[in-house]
Amino acid sequence: xxxxxxxxxxxxxxxxPDIPALREVSCTIPTGTWVALIGQNGSGKTTxxxxxNGLLRPDEGRVRILGQDIAGQPVSQIAHSVGYLFxxxxxxxxxxxxxxxxxxxxxxxxFLSAEIERRIEEALALFGLEPYADRPPAMLGYxxxxxxxxxxxxALRPPILILDEPTTGLGWGAAQALLDRxxxxxxxxxxxxxxxxxxxxxxxxxxxVLVLHEGRLLTEGxxxxxxxxxxxxxxxxxxxPPITRLAQRLRSFGMRGDSLTVEEFYREYRALTLKExxxx
Amino acid sequence: MKPIVSIENLYYAYPxxxxxxxxxxxLKGVSLSLAQGECLALLGPTGAGKSTxxxxxxxxxxxxTGGTFRGEVRVAEHDTxxxxxGELSQRVGLVFQDPKSxxxxxxxxxxxxxxxxxxxxxxxxxxxRIDEALKTMGISDLRHRSPLELSGxxxxxxxxxxxxxxxxxxxxxDEPTASLDPAGKRSxxxxxxxxxxxxxxxxxxxxxxxxxxxxxxxxVAVLGQGKILLNGKPAEVFGQAEKLRDLGLALPRMRQLxxxxxxxxxxxYTWLTVEEAxxxxxxxxxG
Numbered sequence: 075x076x077x078x079x080x081x082x083x084x085x086x087x088x089x090x091p092d093i094p095a096l097r098e099v100s101c102t103i104p105t106g107t108w109v110a111l112i113g114q115n116g117s118g119k120t121t122x123x124x125x126x127n128g129l130l131r132p133d134e135g136r137v138r139i140l141g142q143d144i145a146g147q148p149v150s151q152i153a154h155s156v157g158y159l160f161x162x163x164x165x166x167x168x169x170x171x172x173x174x175x176x177x178x179x180x181x182x183x184x185f186l187s188a189e190i191e192r193r194i195e196e197a198l199a200l201f202g203l204e205p206y207a208d209r210p211p212a213m214l215g216y217x218x219x220x221x222x223x224x225x226x227x228x229a230l231r232p233p234i235l236i237l238d239e240p241t242t243g244l245g246w247g248a249a250q251a252l253l254d255r256x257x258x259x260x261x262x263x264x265x266x267x268x269x270x271x272x273x274x275x276x277x278x279x280x281x282x283v284l285v286l287h288e289g290r291l292l293t294e295g296x297x298x299x300x301x302x303x304x305x306x307x308x309x310x311x312x313x314x315p316p317i318t319r320l321a322q323r324l325r326s327f328g329m330r331g332d333s334l335t336v337e338e339f340y341r342e343y344r345a346l347t348l349k350e351x352x353x354x
Numbered sequence: 355m356k357p358i359v360s361i362e363n364l365y366y367a368y369p370x371x372x373x374x375x376x377x378x379x380x381l382k383g384v385s386l387s388l389a390q391g392e393c394l395a396l397l398g399p400t401g402a403g404k405s406t407x408x409x410x411x412x413x414x415x416x417x418x419t420g421g422t423f424r425g426e427v428r429v430a431e432h433d434t435x436x437x438x439x440g441e442l443s444q445r446v447g448l449v450f451q452d453p454k455s456x457x458x459x460x461x462x463x464x465x466x467x468x469x470x471x472x473x474x475x476x477x478x479x480x481x482x483r484i485d486e487a488l489k490t491m492g493i494s495d496l497r498h499r500s501p502l503e504l505s506g507x508x509x510x511x512x513x514x515x516x517x518x519x520x521x522x523x524x525x526x527x528d529e530p531t532a533s534l535d536p537a538g539k540r541s542x543x544x545x546x547x548x549x550x551x552x553x554x555x556x557x558x559x560x561x562x563x564x565x566x567x568x569x570x571x572x573x574v575a576v577l578g579q580g581k582i583l584l585n586g587k588p589a590e591v592f593g594q595a596e597k598l599r600d601l602g603l604a605l606p607r608m609r610q611l612x613x614x615x616x617x618x619x620x621x622x623y624t625w626l627t628v629e630e631a632x633x634x635x636x637x638x639x640x641g
Contacts, residue, residue, distance in 0.1 A: 115506055115535040213371075217400035243532065245399040245562065247602020271535050274607065311537035316565055316607040316628050323632040336607075336614045343635065 077141030079105040079234050079265035080126050085135030087121050095121045097289040098135070103282070105140070105233075108256075108266045110276040110297070113286035114311050119269045120161065122286065123236050126267065127156040140233065154183060157232035161239045161269075163219040164212070166226075172198070172214075173207045176226045183230065197229040200255060216243050224252055234265045241272060253279055273315040277301060277334040285310055302332040356431065357387035358523055358556045359411060364425040366406060366415060377422050380406045382580030384425075388524065391554040393546075395567045395588075398577035399602045404560045407577065408528045411558065412446040413439045430523060444473065447517035451529040453509035457501040462493065462512050465501055469520040487515040490552055491545045507538025511545050518549070525549075528560045539563070546570055564592075564606045568626035576601065588626055 080103040087096040096118045103109050111119050124130040125137055128149040137144050139155050157179075160166045169175035176197055180190045198204050201221045206214060211222045220243060227235060235256070241249035253275065260266055270276060276283060276297055283300045285292045287310040293300065300307070301314040304322060313319065317339050322331040328346045333339035364384040367377035380403040388394050398404045409415040413434045416423040427434045429445055450456060459465040466487050470480040488494045491511040496504060501512050510530055517525065527546075531539040543566055549555065550570070559571060567574060567588060574591040576584040578601045584591045592598070592609050599605075605613075608631045612623035625631040 114537055215401050243400075245602050246564075246604035248400060273536075311535075313536065317611065320608070320611070320628045320631050320635075323628065324636055327636055336611050339611060340614055340618070 076105045078102045078138070079107070079140060080267070081136075081138040082122070082125065082132075083136045083138075085122075085125055085132040085137060087125065087130060087133050089121075094289050096125070096132075099286075099289075099291045100135075101284060101291060101294060103265060103267065105265055106260070106263045107282050108260050108280050109268070109282045109284060110280035111267060111269045111284045111286065112271070112273070112276060112310075112312060113292075117286040117310065118289040119286055120238055121289075122284075123158070123238055123267065123269060126234070126236055127158045128152040129158070150182065153179075153232070155232060156234045156236060157227045157230050159223055159227050159235070159237040159240055161242070163216070163223045166223055167211045167219060170210055171208050172203055172211050172222055172225075175211050175222055176229050179226055179230050193229045193231075197225040200228060201225040217245065217248055220244060221248070221252075224255075228255065228259070231259070231264070234267070235259065236267045236269075238269045239271065240268065241270065241275065249275075273301070273312070274317075277315045277318065285312070297334055298332045301334065302330075358390050358430055359386075359388040359558070360428045361386045361407075361410070362426050362428075364407075364410065364427060365422070366410065366424075367422040368406075368419065369421045379422075380580060381410075384577070384580070384582055386575055386582055386585070388556045388558060390523070390556055392573065393550060393557040393559060393571050395571035395574045396558060396560045396577060397562070397564070397567075397574060397591075397603055402577045403580050404577055405528055408448060408526045408558065408560060410434065411524065411526050412448050413437060413442040444520055445522055446524045446526060447520055447522035448526045449510070449513050449517055449528065449530050451532045453506065453513045453533075456513045456516070457509060460500060461497070462488070462499055462501055462504075462515075463497045465512055466515045466519050469516055473520070483519040483521065487518040490518060490548055491515040492541070492548065505538060506534045507541040510534060510538065510542050514542070514545060514549075522555065524556045524558070526558045526560075529562065530559075531561070531563060531566075539566075543570065562604070564604045565608075568592075568606060576603065589624055592626060593624070 082099055082101050084098045084100050085096055086094060086098055088094050099122060113119050121130060125132055128144055144152050167175060169178055173194060176194045177190055180193060198207055203221060203225055211219060224240060240252060256266055280297050283297050284294045292310055293306060301318045304314055307313055317333050317336060321329045321333040321339055325331045329342060333342060362385055364381050366381040367379040370377050396404055410427050417439045434442060457465055459468060463484060466484045467480055470483050488497060491514055493511050496508060501509055531542050571588060574588050575582050584594055592606060595605055595613060606626050608625040608627055611631060612625045615621050615623050623634060
């Protein structure tokens with residue numbers, strides 16, 4: 075049995091002595107799971123994420139990554155296990171060219187130059203960045219700057235990927251493409267922790283959901299179970315995605331109220347109406 | 355009725371970044387109009403020129419940016435190139451994605467008073483405008499707070515109130531909810547709904563949130579490759595599923611569900627909202 079990818083045990087953190095950002099959060103994320111972390115702004119999502127790669131250290135509590143307590147490990151060492159995508163691409167872009175930007179992390183992790191070259195070319199191709207390879211990333215549009223940061227994370231292919239609102243500011247097509255790439259890594263066994271406000275994305279892609287509210291873990295579970303509880307979600311000022319809301323509107327008609335996708339909704343709805351026709 | 359905004363065959367290229375380089379064309383023949391009291395949602399992929407189009411409405415383009423500008427933009431029948439940017443800013447109010455970029459005063463009241471004060475209006479009038487703008491945005495209780503300590507949704511409503519206090523004829527909202535969390539989004543959309551009920555302001559609303567578009571917009575236009583590719587009522591525009599998909603744009607979730615039904619059965623569903631779908635699906639088999 076593989077060690078869990080991420081284990082938090084009663085982690086607390088304060089940026090300011092009076093305001094706890096994270097309060098005794100405990101959770102275990104098995105290796106290979108696609109986890110969505112949801113909650114309002116200020117609920118502690120980014121704080122929790124930064125605790126998993128050592129950018130922040132808990133005031134109290136313990137963090138284990140792939141079975142290792144990371145308290146004594148420098149960020150550079152944790153980076154071998156955990157890749158991190160910042161919410162704002164400009165917080166991580168700094169190299170003079172896109173190619174250099176992609177090479178930076180790989181060099182830091184000690185890859186050989188032939189391997190670095192191979193991975194850069196692969197990441198450039200995967201994200202349609204070949205035409206921009208020798209341009210300064212800071213001069214590209216927002217959508218492309220976002221793609222550059224995602225490509226540099228992909229080049230590293232760390233066992234655990236943490237992404238803080240990666241699809242914000244991307245159009246629908248670009249967002250789907252990014253999520254499809256993530257799905258491929260997930261297939262290969264990578265663990266994904268994704269912070270998002272997009273409930274539709276959570277419903278369609280995530281296997282497990284952590285709901286944070288005022289620095290506490292309000293609840294956790296598979297998306298179906300989480301979205302079937304609109305009252306609990308509204309405590310965290312969240313609401314289920316449209317398909318699930320529609321299914322909940324039709325509960326009196328016999329729908330379970332936990333559909334996550336168009337296909338599921340249709341199947342359940344039709345099964346109900348066919349049964350009804352058979353009865354009458 | 356004459357449109358309050360009319361854009362005719364607009365071409366615009368930013369000045370080149372390096373001397374001697376080619377200008378960078380963004381708008382390549384845009385024609386679009388906006389009537390008083392109308393809310394027009396503007397969709398388009400990243401880089402289509404949505405924000406550029408917004409900046410032509412209040413004259414920032416070309417007055418402050420230069421560049422190559424052909425065709426015309428008329429606001430209340432005046433050519434924006436012949437209007438003073440100060441005067442234009444009273445007629446056209448702009449709110450951006452990130453509210454922090456437009457707030458700079460110590461209190462919400464000062465923030466909202468700033469515009470009317472700069473117009474040198476009488477104090478009674480300023481007071482009345484502040485009251486009204488705060489009320490419309492549902493933030494009267496925040497009047498004496500610092501904008502810095504407010505949530506994202508509250509900040510965005512302060513930015514909107516500050517614009518409303520100028521009583522513009524046209525409101526341009528460039529992805530006003532994109533940087534907000536779900537509760538913030540809801541509060542700003544609710545404020546927009548209030549605004550539509552209380553005023554006849556024309557609204558150009560740039561957004562990616564297609565599930566919300568049918569709830570607020572009278573009309574939808576799609577900008578792509580520097581041109582208006584689709585323009586019509588939400589039901590018409592979202593009826594062009596394949597065109598939207600080719601542009602990398604999302605369909606409202608309920609329209610996707612309708613298409614899924616239609617492809618499998620001989621139904622002709624055209625839902626855009628959860629309400630519409632619930633109504634059809636509940637009635638269809640409930641009785």
